[in-house]
Amino acid sequence: MPGTSSSVAPRILIYILRYDLRISDNPIFHDLSRLTKPPFAYKSSTSKWTQTDRSDAPALAEALGVTHLLPLYIFPADQVEISGFLSPSSSSTAQLPKSPYPEAKSRIGKFWRTGPHRATFIAESVWALKQELEALGCGTSVVIRVGAIKDIVENIVSWFAGEVDDDGEIVGVWMTSVEGTEEKKDERDVRQIAKKRGFEFKAWMDEKYFVDDRDLPFSNISDLPNVYTTYRKSLEPLYDRPRRVLRTPTRLPPLPLFIPPQPMPFSIPSALDDLKSALLTPLNADPSFGLPVPPRWPQGTESAHPFTGGERAANARLKSLISSGAMSRYKDTRNGMLGTDFSTKLSAYLAFGCLTARQVHWALVDFESGSGRDGIDAMGFGKGENEGTKAVRFELLWRDYMRLCARKFGPRLFHVDGFRGAATESPQRKRWKYLDRSSGMGDDPIKTREIFIRFLSGTTGMGLIDASQRELFLTGYTSNRARQNVASFLAAHLGIDWRLGAEWYESMLIDYDAANNWGNWQYVAGVGNDPRQGRVFNPVKQALEYDPNGHYIRAWVGELRGVNLRGEKDGEVDQEKLMGVFQAWRMKETEKEQLGIRSLDWVEWPLIRIPFSISRARGADGGGGSKRGRGRGGYRGRGKGRGSRRSGDGDQTGRMAGGNELNSGDA
Numbered sequence: 071m072p073g074t075s076s077s078v079a080p081r082i083l084i085y086i087l088r089y090d091l092r093i094s095d096n097p098i099f100h101d102l103s104r105l106t107k108p109p110f111a112y113k114s115s116t117s118k119w120t121q122t123d124r125s126d127a128p129a130l131a132e133a134l135g136v137t138h139l140l141p142l143y144i145f146p147a148d149q150v151e152i153s154g155f156l157s158p159s160s161s162s163t164a165q166l167p168k169s170p171y172p173e174a175k176s177r178i179g180k181f182w183r184t185g186p187h188r189a190t191f192i193a194e195s196v197w198a199l200k201q202e203l204e205a206l207g208c209g210t211s212v213v214i215r216v217g218a219i220k221d222i223v224e225n226i227v228s229w230f231a232g233e234v235d236d237d238g239e240i241v242g243v244w245m246t247s248v249e250g251t252e253e254k255k256d257e258r259d260v261r262q263i264a265k266k267r268g269f270e271f272k273a274w275m276d277e278k279y280f281v282d283d284r285d286l287p288f289s290n291i292s293d294l295p296n297v298y299t300t301y302r303k304s305l306e307p308l309y310d311r312p313r314r315v316l317r318t319p320t321r322l323p324p325l326p327l328f329i330p331p332q333p334m335p336f337s338i339p340s341a342l343d344d345l346k347s348a349l350l351t352p353l354n355a356d357p358s359f360g361l362p363v364p365p366r367w368p369q370g371t372e373s374a375h376p377f378t379g380g381e382r383a384a385n386a387r388l389k390s391l392i393s394s395g396a397m398s399r400y401k402d403t404r405n406g407m408l409g410t411d412f413s414t415k416l417s418a419y420l421a422f423g424c425l426t427a428r429q430v431h432w433a434l435v436d437f438e439s440g441s442g443r444d445g446i447d448a449m450g451f452g453k454g455e456n457e458g459t460k461a462v463r464f465e466l467l468w469r470d471y472m473r474l475c476a477r478k479f480g481p482r483l484f485h486v487d488g489f490r491g492a493a494t495e496s497p498q499r500k501r502w503k504y505l506d507r508s509s510g511m512g513d514d515p516i517k518t519r520e521i522f523i524r525f526l527s528g529t530t531g532m533g534l535i536d537a538s539q540r541e542l543f544l545t546g547y548t549s550n551r552a553r554q555n556v557a558s559f560l561a562a563h564l565g566i567d568w569r570l571g572a573e574w575y576e577s578m579l580i581d582y583d584a585a586n587n588w589g590n591w592q593y594v595a596g597v598g599n600d601p602r603q604g605r606v607f608n609p610v611k612q613a614l615e616y617d618p619n620g621h622y623i624r625a626w627v628g629e630l631r632g633v634n635l636r637g638e639k640d641g642e643v644d645q646e647k648l649m650g651v652f653q654a655w656r657m658k659e660t661e662k663e664q665l666g667i668r669s670l671d672w673v674e675w676p677l678i679r680i681p682f683s684i685s686r687a688r689g690a691d692g693g694g695g696s697k698r699g700r701g702r703g704g705y706r707g708r709g710k711g712r713g714s715r716r717s718g719d720g721d722q723t724g725r726m727a728g729g730n731e732l733n734s735g736d737a
């Protein structure tokens with residue numbers, strides 16, 4: 071839907087969208103919206119007082135004389151596999167041409183960098199923004215391209231530079247600055263092109279975080295504390311920190327009259343389904359992702375993350391969390407693992423900028439102050455900040471913190487020695503098992519690979535880990551509690567290079583975000599910013615505490631569905647049977663026989679065995695008390711795991727941790 075008329079030659083601004091897929095609370099769209107002359111109406115809002123307009127300074131786009139806007143989303147070839155966009159018509163033969171870009175696979179594990187869940191979510195989010203912009207009715211939209219960002223920008227600017235028909239000139243390229251080595255490189259490349267061609271380049275501050283960069287309590291990033299709690303305390307009360315959200319534009323400059331086509335050999339579909347299909351086709355060539363036994367969806371189990379991408383869906387989710395009272399309950403439910411509402415499921419929206427943390431904050435303020443309409447009947451409406459809403463703000467600050475760590479430590483985010491290696495003069499280097507070589511500890515890379523494949527497939531024999539890995543593979547989501555356990559299992563129990571786990575998460579997660587993924591993996595692996603190093607999660611104790619009836623494990627490990635936990639006499643949870651759900655090797659032979667799992671590797675030969683018993687005195691009756699399992703009676707580490715025939719027996723060094731140790735509240 072190109073723009074219509076203009077008496078002067080169009081002056082075109084390119085806006086490269088990346089992780090800012092929203093129209094509201096978006097500083098770039100906000101600035102551009104102020105170009106258009108009054109009448110300048112804003113979308114009505116129940117909370118006008120929370121919205122602000124930067125009317126104190128003239129719009130930056132004004133100075134450039136922008137008349138047309140080219141919002142551009144590029145599926146970056148190094149991160150997203152784009153061979154599904156190859157166009158058959160570009161070749162004289164029936165064969166598809168070859169992509170000029172290498173496959174978008176991870177460095178160590180060679181996994182697709184963007185798996186099917188996130189690829190779908192991004193497509194939906196981009197498409198939703200396109201539709202939102204088109205719905206403004208002023209001739210704007212999103213132009214979708216695939217390739218290397220620098221190649222596409224170069225292609226567009228040289229097309230306009232070579233134009234004789236005066237279809238317009240590029241006056242600037244804007245993008246939002248993002249942490250991450252690749253993202254920074256893209257930024258530098260585009261800046262370089264702008265410099266060479268003599269037009270303006272601007273990297274805007276990323277405003278989707280809770281605390282605005284301009285309000286940080288330090289001016290030099292090296293002063294960021296290495297402990298989250300110290301950082302948080304320097305900002306409390308968090309309630310007072312977020313800036314107001316920016317007004318939502320109702321008008322934007324139109325698209326240029328002519329837009330150069332997608333460079334060959336690719337073509338861009340014109341419908342969302344086709345876009346998804348182009349993204350998924352190469353991934354679906356091997357839907358097992360190289361796993362000999364890929365997880366299968368257990369009948370009747372529902373995804374905890376059934377949400378689609380896009381700004382509208384993000385706002386609907388936020389509204390529903392407030393209306394249902396889930397935000398007020400959050401502190402009590404956040405360690406859950408089953409269902410949609412134990413946690414917010416806002417992470418993917420925040421990762422792709424469909425929503426900002428300050429929008430979440432102000433929506434909560436509307437609820438807490440009683441000035442909004444959502445949640446009138448919910449617990450806590452109009453009663454100020456409560457434990458639940460406070461905990462949400464607390465978690466949102468974790469997200470900020472991880473991103474600031476990425477800024478502080480740069481490429482060390484991805485380094486095997488992590489931030490810690492950089493922070494100390496002579497780091498106590500952790501030793502890892504690798505897939506391609508022995509680490510000199512007598513380990514065999516072939517065995518390590520075997521173990522690693524079982525870890526990926528969710529067939530380790532450790533119920534909590536297997537449930538989470540299967541859920542992740544099938545849905546793209548798994549809870550924070552489960553993520554912590556999985557990361558600890560790989561890094562501490564199996565001793566395998568933690569970066570392989572981070573790469574797998576990068577591939578599978580719907581909410582993948584470089585800083586938050588790699589920062590959290592480092593944290594759990596003991597090479598990041600965890601002040602209490604050397605902790606190890608005991609996945610049995612954790613299961614007892616957070617999945618006391620084995621509901622979560624049985625939901626995703628379908629083979630265990632038939633276990634009847636209720637004792638015949640008193641109807642209480644039979645603790646021995648529960649232990650069998652947590653680690654199937656502990657089941658009686660007759661029970662294994664009944665379930666038909668007797669000869670399975672993960673049952674008979676688990677990667678590790680954790681001896682664990684519950685004292686009856688603790689009254690572990692499966693009554694659902696979420697605090698059970700703390701303190702006495704927890705893991706009785708006795709050194710080596712018993713009896714596993716294969717390598718990978720857990721060498722239970724390090725301290726076993728059971729409770730809320732990780733970045734879930736109290737670092």
Ligand SMILES: Cc1cc2nc3c(=O)[nH]c(=O)nc-3n(C[C@H](O)[C@H](O)[C@H](O)COP(=O)(O)OP(=O)(O)OC[C@H]3O[C@@H](n4cnc5c(N)ncnc54)[C@H](O)[C@@H]3O)c2cc1C
Binds near residue numbers: 554
């Ligand atoms: C090994 C590992 C890998 C992770 N990878 C990612 C990732 O790639 N992307 C990602 O967004 N989060 C990641 N997290 C953090 C956290 O697990 C998810 O943000 C959270 O589970 C998402 O679900 P939610 O939105 O329902 O969270 P909620 O519990 O509802 O939390 C609200 C918001 O707070 C933020 N948040 C919560 N916990 C954390 C945390 N530990 N670190 C940073 N921010 C947090 C998120 O933005 C989240 O949406 C990872 C955690 C671990 C342990």
